[in-house]
Amino acid sequence: MIAPETLSAVQQRFPSVPGYLSACTSGLPAHSTTAAMRSFIDEWSTGRMDAHSISAQVEECRALFASLVGVAAERVAVGTQASQFASVVATAVPDNGEVLCVTGDFASLTHPFELEQHRGVTVRYVALEALAAEVRPETSLVAWSHVQSASGAVSDAAAICAAAAAVGALTCVDLTQAVGWLPVAAGDFDITICHAYKWLCAPRGSAFMTVRAGLDDALRPVAAGWYSADDPWSSCYAGHTPLAAGAGRFDLSPAWPVIAGTVAALETFAAIAAIDPALAHTHALDLANATREGLGYTAGDSAIVTWRDADGADLAAMTRAGIVASGRAGNARVSFHLWNTPDDVAQLMTALGR
Template sequence: MHEAFGEQFQIQPGYLNTASTGVPPLRVGRRVASAVEDWYTAAHPNASFDAEVDAARAAFATLVGADPDRVAIGSAVSSLIGMVAAGVPDGTRVLTAAEEFGSVVRPFAVHADRGVTITEVDLEALPERVADHDLVTVSVTQSRDGRTVDLAALRAAAERTGARVLLDVSQAAGWQPLSLGWADWLVGVSHKWLLSTNGACWLACSERGLAEARPSAASWYAADDRWNNLYGASAALHPGARGLDTSPIWHAHLGAAEALPWLVSLDLASVRAHCVGLADLLLERLDLAPRDSAIVALDLPDGAGSLAEQGIAASVRSGRVRLSFHLYNTEEDVDRVVRALRS
């Protein structure tokens, strides 16, 4: 058992794979497990968690600096971004980072038949290329190597040109402070740095972004007065962001309702300092330059093999070993990696 930032975690030393799957606080895991038991023992087999969906929705908005009344919920990044992509005009010119995570850009790519085009550029060059495009879609922190887009430069470029901006915060929210209400759309998932069950996702919209997204999924959960409008074609969708809601995976949002308000209560500047401090300490001990990110990507001859033999959990992305540090990691994890590599 390990305690960090006021919560207990049942986690083994050497777990450095939060960028794939975060480990929830023990309290969060037990709450979800209890609800699952209620289901399979038929204690509450048809339980819904509307209050928890809304609590997680509000907490996500706080974490990213958005308006909670303009947050839609769903279960996958690609499906929520798909509603943004469905609403862009024919011929929209989309800008993204080279080797961006597929779910962030492919929902636009499938509209090529409408003349939607995709331009991929180096992440560092992205702000200077905004002027030639109508919409930018990019992860705040890149999944494959932990690099972060220059948000100030991107915002300035978008404000000069009027370009729309969609930011994926899936690899950023939860370990660093964010204030991104200026973006048109913000999307993020529950099961990485937000330490919740897989299956919850959010789309925060600006006023302009909400007006331009298209509710192409038109879920029953998006209906105005949803529980009294379950049937038929004529039920009106909610006039706000909830009109973009898709059917929730109940237990995922239940877990998020436990984890996200706790994350909101933390000093995220301290969380960031902890995570980045450990990542940069590892780089220093490997005689590499600091990268100011909680994610480290290393070129290792045998991939993650030597690390796995020493009980270290990591991922391989684009041929590089990806290590990710969160609030439950310690200097002991850094030491384990260094020993494994030197052995």
Template sequence: MREAREAFGRIFEVPAGYLNTASVGVPTTATADAVAVALDAWRHGTGRATDFDGVVAAARAAFGTLVGVPAGRVAVGGSVSPLVGLVAAAVPDGARVAVPVGEFSSVSYPFAVQGRGITVTEVPPAELADADADWIAVSVVQSLDGRIADLDGLRAARGRGTRVLLDVTQAAGWLPLALDWADAVVGACYKWLFAPRGAAWMAVHPDLDLVPHAANWYAAADPWGSTTGLPPVLPDEARRLDASPAWYCHVGAADSLGWLAGLDLTAVHRHCGGLADRVRDGLGIAPTGSAIVHVDRPDAAERLTAAGLAVTARGGGARMSFALYNSDDDADRALKALL
């Protein structure tokens, strides 16, 4: 049953037992209302294209805050893999790329299809930071099981000369992040960032030189003055890599990410990771602090679903994910269904 839940100063109309944020996050009522207003203007022909410049800029800046970089280092995209593709295209011929075993394909595939003598090797997660590689590409939090990457080890690897790409799609919004040291940080909007799917961002280190393969009018120094004609005049910042934004997704993103960027993310992490660890403790699994729990039992997803909980069947078991709107009751219902 859908109910109104207050969390961190906002209201969510989310079903009890919704433990599926790692698939799709549920927006706050304020975010959903902001999108509805924009859609109503579209429906009645009162909206204008220039109306969206401010929300795109606001969402860009908020993503930068969430990962610890200034807005000038953030590029706008529609999803993660095309942004990763810009990085993969810049990897030199013959480069060695390391990814953890089980990495989400939107991170690994863009490197794996390059050819040009580039090799992509799957490495046990615990050994990733010490991999003999030119590049490491990894999710900060793994989609399958919630494993949190060894960020200190990865930062040390970059200090030794290995370049690092991080995907924060399953981490941004609940895990405090300070990733200004990484070469590229990509993330999509629709998990713990609670925005409509269709927006993504990439923070680019000043040392990383990328070709804007999808150069377009929106990536120009003066977008509205660059809809026709040559030559392209692009800005000297990450915005030169922008794709033309999905407007209504950025309306939601500006509202949601702006709110999240102002929260105490240490408290958010304590809440989300604490609920997940409550379940781990009840199941005899060591605590990790991750908001994602994977239960490696063939009947887990069936039992949880039968108990009215929204989860995802993954990896021969069940994946549960805890967000700001979840409660002790959600965790206890999951434990009751599995014990």
């Protein structure tokens, strides 16, 4: 049980937007994130932007994300898009290797592997619930989203990792729909990828990858640039471009306007985790299961609730009622995060005529 005063204090960090049920599309910025973004614009517009200070903030992002997912900071790469990191992971698949993926998974994760067909790489798709059982000796890499975008289904990560380890396959899990509400340990996987603009409520343009120690040389930094060194400011020009000793070699040049906001977002979630590491998970799941009960479904384990809505009628009804939701793959989709309240569930039930 979450103490009401604790939950209230956490919710006050975010704007009140009744009916916003779309963290799985884009998180709401905490007040500190909005202030940081505005401060950057003010500094930029008055000629006071300091690129070296932004580099220091990138290191803050690296350390904060590392603490949230339980790995050392040197195991974290900082970039801008999940697909760019997936393209790096694709280089670890040997010629003629097999990548095992989930049917209907998000394209930013799967598409980079499909583009390795010129090397004989095969991408095989199976249902999420069959993923562990479908790992076979010729599987080189298992790549999947821990929480599925279209359905909200949560994977049995332990079983998948065990099956992959049994045949010597690498594991790459996309945590974009997980980190921020679902406790996760990145060290359980060989590689993780996470864009921070959803459940971590950062501005779009900040993404992270974790790489298990000992795997750095198995991946090729296909987008290596001036930021791929331990000290980017000393490797700006040809003739001295060393790769960073750790996962920083996979860094991408940061999108300066979003870094301050990302620091503020990650600081917010670090502070909430210090109060209660399970708070976001408990709160989101309580509201999601209240919604499932209202829809006549059994309780589930995901903060994302989906149901069939092939003609979009339910999504249209929610929109007319002022609810921000989404439709994916023929499903209506809502999600619950820290700012949501039981009033949001009641508004949703009314909109759907339940």
